[in-house]
Amino acid sequence: MKNASSLLIVLLFLSVWEIGARLANQAFILPSPIQIAIKLWELKEVLIINHLPVTLLTIIIGLAISIVSGTAIAVWMFSNPSVRKALYPILIASQMIPVIALAPIFVLWFGYTIWSKVAVAVLITFFPITVNTFDGLASGKKETEELLLTMGATKKDIFLKYSIPTALPHFFSGLKVAVTLSVIGAAIGEWLGAQAGLGYFSRRMMTQFDGAAVFAPIFVLTVVGIVLFVCVTFIEKRLVKRRNIN
Structure with missing residues (x-):
């Protein structure tokens, strides 16, 4: 039922867009969804073969670096209050600078x-x-940690068998946000300086006043973001389900 409602909203949005674009009749500014679909079909080989791999590689490398370094710093801050006090304000400040x-x-x-x-x-x-x-x-409860200590568990045991499983849902929440932002980050980087990629292609088409060709790679980027989000959600459900079973 929820999927049907979402599909109905999307169809309604596309219908309004299509009608509005036809009434405006300025395809170089506001192409209709049908015009974008036609252009996407015409450019499918160029976008998928030449530019999509470049953008995907950027996204994958960026996510990998963020996962490894971000998780390591999170563990470091958790294990050392002095590091937390020093780094946490810097992390907040880093988000105040416009990308x-x-x-x-x-x-x-x-x-x-x-x-x-x-x-x-x-x-x-x-x-x-x-x-x-x-x-x-x-987010782990101090009472639980103290109870585990009295039962003979070491700090390493508590971290591996209690803290990490407790943090797993939070990690995936952050990762689901990150995968969608990674698509935006890659596109911004390609817009401002690149020789290939979906963002680069969209910017190049803008200089040619080809509105449909500008939107075509944006549609591909949207699909990439949705696929990445679904993949992370699938992995999360498998790991969390396995953790709950264990």
Whole structure:
């Protein structure tokens, strides 16, 4: 029933968009969904073969770096209060800087290589993973930890068998936010400086006033974000279900 309601809302939105675009009759500014679909079909090989792999590689590398470094720093802050007091304000401050302002600086540092785009993706995905993982680790009850200590468990046992399972749902919550933001980060990086990628292609089509071709790679980026979100949700359900069974 929920899926049917969502589908109905999407169809209604597309219908209003289609009618509005036809009434406006300015495809270079507001192409209709049908025009975008036709253009997407015409450009499918260029987008999927030439540009999608570049964007996917940026997303995957950026997410991998954020997961490894973000989780490590979250564990470090959890295990050391002094580190937490020193790093937590810096993490908050890092999110106050507009990514759009730093992206050109990354281009100056790394050039038009993939690493300037990866840097943007890391900057935008690092925070939700780190903070959510830390909050999950810190959400464990002190009473439970003290009880485990009195039963002979070591701090290592408590961390591995209690703190990590407790933090797992929080980690995946942060990761689900991060995977969608990673798509945005990769696109922003490609918009501001790239030689390939879906964001780069969209910007290039804008200079040619081809509205449908601008929206076509955006649609592909949307699909990529949805697929990544579904994959993370699937993995989360499997791991959390296994944890609950155990």
